[in-house]
Amino acid sequence: MYRAKVNHMSDQAPISRARDVRSEETLLSEGGKRAREILESITDAFFALDRSWRFTYANRQSYTLLGRQPGDLLGHNIWEQYPGLYGSEFEHVYRDAMDRHQERTVTAFFPDHDRWYEVRTYPSDEGIAVYFRNVTDQKRGEEDRARLAAIVDSSEDAIISKSLDGVIQSWNAGAERLFEYTAGEAVGRSITLIIPAERLDEERSIIARIRQGERVEPFETVRRTKSGRLIDISITVSPVRGGDGNVIAASKVARDITERKRADEALREVDRKKDEFIALLAHELRNPLAPIRNGLQVLRMADDRASRDRVREMMDRQLSHMVRLVDDLLDVSRINQNKMELRRSRVLLADVIASAVETARPQIDDAGHDLTVSMPGSPVYLDADLTRLAQVFSNLLTNSAKYTERGGQIWLSTERRGTDVAVTVRDTGIGIPAESLGHIFDMFSQVDRSVERSTGGLGIGLALVKGLVEMHGGTVTVASEGQGKGSAFTVTLPVLVDRPAFPVASPAAGQAAARPKRHILVVDDNRDGAESLAMMLGLMGNKVGTANDGLAAVEQAEALRPEVILMDVGMPRLNGLEATRRIREQPWGKGITIIAQTGWGQDDDKQRSREAGCDGHLIKPVDLQDLEQLLVELDRK
Numbered sequence: 001m002y003r004a005k006v007n008h009m010s011d012q013a014p015i016s017r018a019r020d021v022r023s024e025e026t027l028l029s030e031g032g033k034r035a036r037e038i039l040e041s042i043t044d045a046f047f048a049l050d051r052s053w054r055f056t057y058a059n060r061q062s063y064t065l066l067g068r069q070p071g072d073l074l075g076h077n078i079w080e081q082y083p084g085l086y087g088s089e090f091e092h093v094y095r096d097a098m099d100r101h102q103e104r105t106v107t108a109f110f111p112d113h114d115r116w117y118e119v120r121t122y123p124s125d126e127g128i129a130v131y132f133r134n135v136t137d138q139k140r141g142e143e144d145r146a147r148l149a150a151i152v153d154s155s156e157d158a159i160i161s162k163s164l165d166g167v168i169q170s171w172n173a174g175a176e177r178l179f180e181y182t183a184g185e186a187v188g189r190s191i192t193l194i195i196p197a198e199r200l201d202e203e204r205s206i207i208a209r210i211r212q213g214e215r216v217e218p219f220e221t222v223r224r225t226k227s228g229r230l231i232d233i234s235i236t237v238s239p240v241r242g243g244d245g246n247v248i249a250a251s252k253v254a255r256d257i258t259e260r261k262r263a264d265e266a267l268r269e270v271d272r273k274k275d276e277f278i279a280l281l282a283h284e285l286r287n288p289l290a291p292i293r294n295g296l297q298v299l300r301m302a303d304d305r306a307s308r309d310r311v312r313e314m315m316d317r318q319l320s321h322m323v324r325l326v327d328d329l330l331d332v333s334r335i336n337q338n339k340m341e342l343r344r345s346r347v348l349l350a351d352v353i354a355s356a357v358e359t360a361r362p363q364i365d366d367a368g369h370d371l372t373v374s375m376p377g378s379p380v381y382l383d384a385d386l387t388r389l390a391q392v393f394s395n396l397l398t399n400s401a402k403y404t405e406r407g408g409q410i411w412l413s414t415e416r417r418g419t420d421v422a423v424t425v426r427d428t429g430i431g432i433p434a435e436s437l438g439h440i441f442d443m444f445s446q447v448d449r450s451v452e453r454s455t456g457g458l459g460i461g462l463a464l465v466k467g468l469v470e471m472h473g474g475t476v477t478v479a480s481e482g483q484g485k486g487s488a489f490t491v492t493l494p495v496l497v498d499r500p501a502f503p504v505a506s507p508a509a510g511q512a513a514a515r516p517k518r519h520i521l522v523v524d525d526n527r528d529g530a531e532s533l534a535m536m537l538g539l540m541g542n543k544v545g546t547a548n549d550g551l552a553a554v555e556q557a558e559a560l561r562p563e564v565i566l567m568d569v570g571m572p573r574l575n576g577l578e579a580t581r582r583i584r585e586q587p588w589g590k591g592i593t594i595i596a597q598t599g600w601g602q603d604d605d606k607q608r609s610r611e612a613g614c615d616g617h618l619i620k621p622v623d624l625q626d627l628e629q630l631l632v633e634l635d636r637k
C-alpha cells in the first residue's frame, strides 16, 4: 500500500478569504458557485488543477490536508509545491488523468493525519479535479475484520456461526479439522449436519436460549464428523447481535475433548483396577490363613507324629505361598519405582532354567502335567541375576501349570537367535483370548474368567516377568490362538559371548557341615514372632534370649552379651535403630553382630539400618536359610 507523506499541517490555517474568493469567482461558473458552497462544507478534500498543473481551486479541507494556506496554493504549480510527488503513485494517477483522460483511484494512508484517503481523479478539458475521500473508518473496519478472521482461522478450536434457523454461515479451519467438512461443504447447510439424531433436541434448546440473548456456557456433548465418527466436544454458544442490538445469529466455539475424555477414562480404569486389586489382595492373603489356623488347632490336638508332620508341611506350604505373594508385590513396586537392583554375574542359562523348574515342579506335578525341557546343545551364558531370572521362568511355568486343565502338556524350549537366546514356555492350557493379549503384561491384568478365581493370583506375575526381563535387556512376548488353544510366552535375552565355564566352589556344600552354634538375642515387639523365632533357633542348637522392646533389648544385650542380635526395627519405647546405636556406644557392644529384621526391604531402609550400626538386614518373616547364609557371610568378614 502506498503511504503518503504530507508536510506539516495546521488545523487552524488562517485563510485570507477576500483574495481567494475573488480568484475563484473568475474561475468558476454560476453553477460552480453552488457547487463550491457544497464543496466548502464537506469534510473531504477537493482541488482542481489546470492543464499547466496550477491549482485553480482547493476547498477548505484541502488546505488542511495539504498543509498550506490558500495563498500558497492557488495559481501555483503542484510539482513545485510538492516535489515529493515525483515518482510517487500520485504522479502516475495525476498524469494518467491529465495526459490520457483516465479516471483513476488510489487509496493511501496519510501518517501525519493518521487517516486513510481514497484519492480519485476526474479529468476534463480544463485540467483535472482531485477528490480525497476520508475512508479511515471503513479501512479500519476492514482491518479489524481481517484481524478477527486471522484469529478465527488460526484457532485450534472450531469456530462456527449460524443463523437463528440453524444455517451455517461461517466455518473456520479448526472446524474443518474437527468435523472433516470443508468450509465449502458446510456453509449454507443446516448445523444438523454434525448433530447426531438423538441430540437434535439439544440444538433446539440452544437456539431458544440464544434467541433470548443468553449465552450457553461450555457444556460437553457429542458430534458426528463427516466420516461418521462420534467425537466428544465441549461447546460454548453465544448470541451475535446486529447493529440494532437484536440477536441475528449464534456463534459457536467447539473444542475437541476426546483426548481428555480418554485420559479421564484411563484414570478411572486404573482406579477401578486398583480397587479390584485391593479386594483381590485381601482375599488372596486371607486364603492361606484359614488352613494355617486349622493347622494350629490340629497341632494342639493331634498327638501322633505323622499327622503333626503332615500339618506342619501344609502350614509351611501355605506360609510360603503367602510370603511369595507379598514378595512379588514388593518386587513389582520396586521395579515400578526403579529401585530393583540386579546382582548380575555370568550365569549359565541351564542353571537358571534348572532353578526355575525346581521351584515350579511341585505345582506342575500336583496338576499332573507333563513338562518337557529342551536346552541348546552348547552352553549359553548370560549376564544376569540368577535368582531374578529364575523367578521369570518359574512364574511362566507356574502360570502354565495354573492355566492348564489337569494332565496337560508344558514345553520349555530354547533357541539361539543370532546374539540372543529365546526361551519359550508353551502349554496346552486354556489359552488367552485375542482381546486380552495386548494388556496381559499390565499390572493387575487378569483375563476375566471364572477358572482363574479358583486358581488364585494377583495379576502381577506377568508384570513382574516383563519388568525383570526388560531389566536384563530382553523382551517378552505372548502368543495364543485363543480360548482353549494353549499359550506360548517367549523371553528373548542377549547372550554373553560364549567361553568355557570356570569351576566355582559351591559355598552351600561347605556351610551345612559345620553350622556353628551361637548365642543369639531375638528382639521383636510381636511376642509370638520373637518366641517362635527363638524356639526355632533354639531347636537348632543355639542359645537364645528374647526382648520385646528397644530398652529391654539394650538391657538384655548387656546382661546376656550375645554374639548375634536379631533386631526388630519398629518397636515401642525405643526403636530398633536407636537401640542398636546405644548398644554400639558400649564397649561390650562393638563386637556384636546386629541384624535388623523388618517388614520393609527397600534400599533406604537398608541404608538407615546400616547407618545405625547394623551389620545386616533381613526381611520378615526371617527365613532360617537366609539368616544362616548371612551369618556365614558376616563370619567371613
Ligand code: ADP
Pocket: 399, 400, 403, 404, 427, 429, 430, 431, 432, 440, 445, 446, 447, 448, 452, 456, 457, 458, 459, 460, 461, 462, 463, 486, 487
Ligand atoms: P495371575 O496369574 O496372578 O492372575 P499373571 O500376571 O501371572 O497374574 O497373569 C495374568 C493373567 O494372564 C492371568 O490371570 C491369566 O488370565 C493370564 N495367563 C497368564 N499365563 C497364562 C497361561 N499360560 N495360559 C492362559 N492364561 C494365562
